[in-house]
Amino acid sequence: xxxxxxxxxxxxxxxxxxxxxxxxxxxxxxxxxxxxxxxxxxxxxxxxxxxxxxxxxxxxxxxxxxxxxxxxxxxxxxxxxxxxxxxxxxxxxxxxxxxxxxxxxxxxxxxxxxxxxxxxxxxxxxxxxxxxxxxxxxxxxxxxxxxxxxxxxxxxxxxxxxxxxxxxxxxxxxxxxxxxxxxxxxxxxxxxxxxxxxxxxxxxxxxxxxxxx
Numbered sequence: 001x002x003x004x005x006x007x008x009x010x011x012x013x014x015x016x017x018x019x020x021x022x023x024x025x026x027x028x029x030x031x032x033x034x035x036x037x038x039x040x041x042x043x044x045x046x047x048x049x050x051x052x053x054x055x056x057x058x059x060x061x062x063x064x065x066x067x068x069x070x071x072x073x074x075x076x077x078x079x080x081x082x083x084x085x086x087x088x089x090x091x092x093x094x095x096x097x098x099x100x101x102x103x104x105x106x107x108x109x110x111x112x113x114x115x116x117x118x119x120x121x122x123x124x125x126x127x128x129x130x131x132x133x134x135x136x137x138x139x140x141x142x143x144x145x146x147x148x149x150x151x152x153x154x155x156x157x158x159x160x161x162x163x164x165x166x167x168x169x170x171x172x173x174x175x176x177x178x179x180x181x182x183x184x185x186x187x188x189x190x191x192x193x194x195x196x197x198x199x200x201x202x203x204x205x206x207x208x209x210x211x212x213x
Contacts, residue, residue, distance in 0.1 A: 005188065005192075006044075006188060006191050007041070007044055007045075009191060009192060009195040009196070010037060010040055010041055010044065010195055011041060012195070012199055013037055013195040013196075013198045013199045013202070014034060014037040014038055014040075014041060016198075016199045016202040016203050017030075017033045017034040017037055017198070017202045018034055019202055019203065019205075019206060020033065020034065020202060021034075023205055023206070026205075027078065027079075027149075028078065029074065029075045029078040029079070030149060030201075030202070032071075032074075033075075033198070033202070036071050037198075039064075039067075040064075040068075043060060043061075043064050046060065047060055047061070056111075058110065058111065058112065058113055059104075059110045059111075061113070062104050062110065062113065062114045063104065065100075065114065065117070065118050065121065066096075066097060066100035066101070066104075066117065066121075068121075069096060069100075069121035069124070069125065070093055070096070070097060072125050072157060073089055073092065073093045073096070073124070073125070073128065074093070075153065076089060076125070076128040076129065076132060076154070076157075077089040077090060077093075079132060079150040079153070079154070080128070080131065080132055080135060081135055082131075082135065085128075085131060089128060092124060096117070096120070096121065096124065099117055099120070100114070100117045100121075103116055103117045119165060121161075122161040122162075122164060122165040123161075123165060125157055125158075125161045126157075126158055126161045126162045126165065129154045129157050129158035129161075130158065132150070132154045133154065133158075136151070146204060147204050147205060148204070149201040149202065149204060149205060150201075151201075152197045152198070152200045152201035152204060153197065153198065153201045155197055156193060156194045156195075156196070156197025156198055156201075157194070157197075159190070159193055159194070159197075160190045160191070160193065160194040163186075163190055164187060164190055167183055167186065167187065
């Protein structure tokens with residue numbers, strides 16, 4: 001039941017992201033979001049298929065998590081203004097990609113969840129999101145945050161990854177404990193906030209015209 005709710009949230013977010021193709025002056029990263037969310041849906045459905053055929057999905061998630069973090073780094077690089085910060089994110093991304101692949105092949109390998117690189121990804125995304133808000137607070141003019149997609153995306157990412165950082169970092173140790181069920185519920189709530197924030201980010205640009213009689 002919880003997994004179905006999670007999958008429905010991703011599908012709703014994906015459908016709302018398609019509105020980016022019908023709006024003018026849309027940033028490139030918003031146009032790439034539907035592709036990423038569709039890939040996420042495919043991965044989740046494939047994981048369900050593997051579970052039904054007694055196949056482990058750990059390897060699938062290990063590789064996809066690296067792709068996921070690289071995409072979010074790209075998004076943050078696009079919305080952050082500082083050229084120096086952009087360069088830092090760019091170099092961080094390719095170093096993280098190498099570390100992620102090395103962890104899959106040589107350290108934690110395929111059979112176990114790669115908690116090391118996932119926790120590192122959580123930390124990096126949180127830091128870059130904090131820097132985005134730091135830049136946002138430095139803006140001298142007024143900013144309508146309600147209609148700013150970058151605000152909603154970063155708010156969702158920051159809340160999700162700062163809260164899930166200790167959970168995923170200790171995933172291999174906590175999954176064998178009775179508290180594991182409670183952790184799954186907490187992660188569901190975090191996903192609700194994350195994908196709801198994404199959905200708002202895609203829809204907040206839509207302006208509804210008021211009709212007058």
